[in-house]
Amino acid sequence: MYADVIIDITHEKLDKIFQYRVPKELEGTLETGMEVVVPFGKGDHERHGYIVGFSDTCDCEESRIKDVKGPAEGSVAIESRLVQLASWMKEHYGGTMIQALRTVLPVKRQEREKEQRNLQLLLPREAAEKQRDTYLRKSQKARARLLSALLETADGVLPWEQVSREQKVPLSVARALEAQGVAELVSSQVYRNPVGEKEKEETPIVLTGEQEAALRTFREDYRQGKRGTYLLWGVTGSGKTEVYMAMIQEAVARGRQAIVLIPEIALTYQTVRRFQNRFGNRVSIMNSRLSAGERYDQMMRAKRGELDVMIGPRSALFTPFPALGLIVIDEEHETAYKSGQVPRYHARETAEHRAALEGASLVLGSATPSLEAFSRCREGQYRLLALQNRIDGRTLPRVETVDMRRELKEGNRSIFSRSLREQMEESLAKGEQVMLFLNRRGYAGFLSCRSCGYVVKCPHCDVSLSLHRDGKMRCHYCGYETAKPKQCPSCGSPHIGGFRAGTQQIEELVRREFPEAGVLRMDMDTTRNKGGHEKILAAFARGEAQILVGTQMIVKGHDFPGVTLVGILAADMSLYADDYRAAERTFQLLTQAAGRAGRGRKEGRVVIQTYTPDHYSIRAAAAQDYLAFYREEMEYRELMGYPPAAHLLAVLAASRDEALLEKGMYYLKQIALRIAKKNGLQVIGPATPAVGKVRDTYRKVLYLKQEDYACLTEAKNRMEEYIELNRGYQDIWIQFDFDPVTGL
Numbered sequence: 001m002y003a004d005v006i007i008d009i010t011h012e013k014l015d016k017i018f019q020y021r022v023p024k025e026l027e028g029t030l031e032t033g034m035e036v037v038v039p040f041g042k043g044d045h046e047r048h049g050y051i052v053g054f055s056d057t058c059d060c061e062e063s064r065i066k067d068v069k070g071p072a073e074g075s076v077a078i079e080s081r082l083v084q085l086a087s088w089m090k091e092h093y094g095g096t097m098i099q100a101l102r103t104v105l106p107v108k109r110q111e112r113e114k115e116q117r118n119l120q121l122l123l124p125r126e127a128a129e130k131q132r133d134t135y136l137r138k139s140q141k142a143r144a145r146l147l148s149a150l151l152e153t154a155d156g157v158l159p160w161e162q163v164s165r166e167q168k169v170p171l172s173v174a175r176a177l178e179a180q181g182v183a184e185l186v187s188s189q190v191y192r193n194p195v196g197e198k199e200k201e202e203t204p205i206v207l208t209g210e211q212e213a214a215l216r217t218f219r220e221d222y223r224q225g226k227r228g229t230y231l232l233w234g235v236t237g238s239g240k241t242e243v244y245m246a247m248i249q250e251a252v253a254r255g256r257q258a259i260v261l262i263p264e265i266a267l268t269y270q271t272v273r274r275f276q277n278r279f280g281n282r283v284s285i286m287n288s289r290l291s292a293g294e295r296y297d298q299m300m301r302a303k304r305g306e307l308d309v310m311i312g313p314r315s316a317l318f319t320p321f322p323a324l325g326l327i328v329i330d331e332e333h334e335t336a337y338k339s340g341q342v343p344r345y346h347a348r349e350t351a352e353h354r355a356a357l358e359g360a361s362l363v364l365g366s367a368t369p370s371l372e373a374f375s376r377c378r379e380g381q382y383r384l385l386a387l388q389n390r391i392d393g394r395t396l397p398r399v400e401t402v403d404m405r406r407e408l409k410e411g412n413r414s415i416f417s418r419s420l421r422e423q424m425e426e427s428l429a430k431g432e433q434v435m436l437f438l439n440r441r442g443y444a445g446f447l448s449c450r451s452c453g454y455v456v457k458c459p460h461c462d463v464s465l466s467l468h469r470d471g472k473m474r475c476h477y478c479g480y481e482t483a484k485p486k487q488c489p490s491c492g493s494p495h496i497g498g499f500r501a502g503t504q505q506i507e508e509l510v511r512r513e514f515p516e517a518g519v520l521r522m523d524m525d526t527t528r529n530k531g532g533h534e535k536i537l538a539a540f541a542r543g544e545a546q547i548l549v550g551t552q553m554i555v556k557g558h559d560f561p562g563v564t565l566v567g568i569l570a571a572d573m574s575l576y577a578d579d580y581r582a583a584e585r586t587f588q589l590l591t592q593a594a595g596r597a598g599r600g601r602k603e604g605r606v607v608i609q610t611y612t613p614d615h616y617s618i619r620a621a622a623a624q625d626y627l628a629f630y631r632e633e634m635e636y637r638e639l640m641g642y643p644p645a646a647h648l649l650a651v652l653a654a655s656r657d658e659a660l661l662e663k664g665m666y667y668l669k670q671i672a673l674r675i676a677k678k679n680g681l682q683v684i685g686p687a688t689p690a691v692g693k694v695r696d697t698y699r700k701v702l703y704l705k706q707e708d709y710a711c712l713t714e715a716k717n718r719m720e721e722y723i724e725l726n727r728g729y730q731d732i733w734i735q736f737d738f739d740p741v742t743g744l
């Protein structure tokens with residue numbers, strides 16, 4: 001018998017399978033996914049590697065094959081289905097097998113088990129009482145105290161550490177009881193529990209008709225053994241989480257487990273509480289803020305089937321459950337679901353694949369679904385479940401769009417439009433709360449006209465050009481460049497420039513203009529410390545301030561019933577990120593921000609300030625009309641060949657040697673062009689990304705576009721082979737990014 005082993009070194013050249021003989025004494029003890037020690041290389045140095053399979057025959061001369069030395073001590077084995085998933089990820093996203101294996105194994109080392117000692121009574125009650133009297137007679141007071149304490153319990157068991165402290169008895173007393181066969185110290189493993197013990201609190205909730213209908217569709221499929229992917233498209237506040245929980249209950253009732261992905265660790269606490277109320281102590285979390293011991297214990301609880309639900313960010317997708325039945329991805333449109341490290345996987349597609357491997361279903365939820373998810377519903381690949389109303393018949397907020405060009409023309413140069421200022425005064429006078437959202441996402445030095453709203457764009461790619469320090473405007477997709485205009489090319493106005501107001505300036509302005517209101521600010525600076533996030537949100541929830549100023553952090557999933565007004569400043573900012581997803585991100589942000597208003601009894605109002613009120617993403621967000629947005633955006637993607645209409649592969653490269661980098665990219669482009677001849681692959685660039693040089697390292701990016709994903713993986717494979725064979729690439733860092741979701 002032979003084992004196929006992947007050596008644990010990140011190096012392109014070693015990314016292949018090496019065969020080792022399984023010696024007689026190890027037969028039956030090795031399994032796929034296990035970490036083993038093997039001799040490797042010239043000096044037969046000991047190396048670690050993972051077993052990815054077994055075979056009965058060997059591919060080379062028997063005499064050259066070496067023996068597996070044994071399992072690596074203290075290692076954690078990868079479930080064989082996760083090994084399969086890793087190999088799919090390697091093929092689908094690029095990188096080495098070892099990088100893929102490390103990704104699906106979030107906990108690599110065994111941790112010491114935490115133990116608890118219990119003192120357990122061995123004698124029947126009557127006999128024990130007699131024994132206690134004996135101790136008292138003999139004046140053995142400590143023994144008598146300990147035995148009395150045991151007799152006071154219902155089941156004759158006490159945690160040792162606690163009783164020893166409370167009764168002031170040393171270990172020698174317990175040992176004496178043991179020696180006389182009266183009681184016994186029993187050690188058992190206790191799990192480190194990052195979420196605390198919490199019993200179920202079954203407050204029966206009656207699902208609304210819409211929620212019930214969504215659940216019914218899922219349940220009928222599930223009971224018939226049909227598995228698939230569902231998109232739960234529900235407006236903000238429509239009760240998606242209740243539906244997820246009912247679906248999970250369905251899977252749990254059939255002995256299966258569920259993974260719930262959330263976009264941000266900051267949302268963990270509130271989500272966990274809701275799930276614990278429903279599923280009690282069979283819920284846990286997995287994320288990078290846990291200690292190594294806590295992570296190890298949560299993984300073991302999951303592996304042993306002692307949990308039903310695991311909640312966490314992207315990486316929790318790899319929780320090793322014995323019978324995974326359902327994966328839920330909440331806010332599936334969030335960019336946090338795409339990994340920034342090799343393999344640059346997307347949790348949505350990877351979850352779909354894992355679900356298929358394990359016979360599980362996948363449920364995606366969002367108020368503003370990604371174009372990927374929604375278009376797959378249209379094609380019949382996913383099933384659409386819709387929730388169109390807020391719970392309790394609460395209405396969606398009233399939205400007003402203010403044209404800031406007009407404000408300027410009429411003499412108002414302030415950050416606040418007249419309408420927003422008036423409505424703020426009104427809300428504050430009534431003692432209500434206001435959120436001011438400064439849209440700074442994707443800010444990348446675009447140039448716009450404050451008089452007419454014109455933005456300088458690339459004539460070939462339809463994304464905005466970025467201003468570089470040398471005064472040139474550049475396209476980060478194709479490399480097009482032009483000089484910075486001094487006047488607006490559209491209306492001739494000299495008011496052309498970048499938008500520079502930050503949250504801090506807005507906070508100061510608000511303090512000056514509304515001195516009575518009390519202001520809190522939430523951005524990167526104020527949330528840097530651990531728990532900073534929660535502290536600000538809690539203070540605002542308690543009403544310590546009437547105004548909260550913040551970046552996109554304030555728009556996600558928080559429920560403040562006191563907020564009746566949301567002001568969105570510079571709604572267009574995210575529109576000009578030099579990124580083909582800019583309009584989608586803008587629509588999502590505006591819709592989510594608007595959704596923060598009026599979550600309580602009173603009606604909410606939203607003011608969107610913009611220089612481009614006619615842009616479809618802003619119009620659709622103001623009308624809260626997802627379908628209108630989807631249609632326009634999909635047309636644009638189809639016209640330009642951007643995902644999901646086609647697939648896009650970014651080949652990212654960096655080197656300290658600029659000439660070498662250019663040469664390296666030139667040859668990769670030739671490989672792509674050769675493939676392009678066969679099947680119409682489109683090759684764009686290489687271009688300089690937004691940041692062209694970081695700490696003396698130059699960066700370039702090459703784009704490949706094709707409708708057929710397999711064609712892009714073929715191009716990736718050819719390039720990987722070429723890179724492996726040519727020494728020149730040793731000093732170039734290269735990564736592949738399929739269907740990138742963030743600007744570069």
Ligand code: ADP
Pocket residue numbers: 205206207208211234235236237238239240241242391
């Ligand atoms: P979403 O995730 O769609 O924004 P949530 O699931 O957070 O919505 O639900 C919003 C609020 O409505 C929560 O406070 C939730 O407890 C409540 N809720 C959800 N469904 C129901 C229901 N069927 N009956 C009463 N309250 C509900």
Ligand code: ZN
Pocket residue numbers: 449450451452453454488489490491492493
């Ligand atoms: Zn202009």
Ligand code: ZN
Pocket residue numbers: 458459460461462475476477478479480
């Ligand atoms: Zn371009």
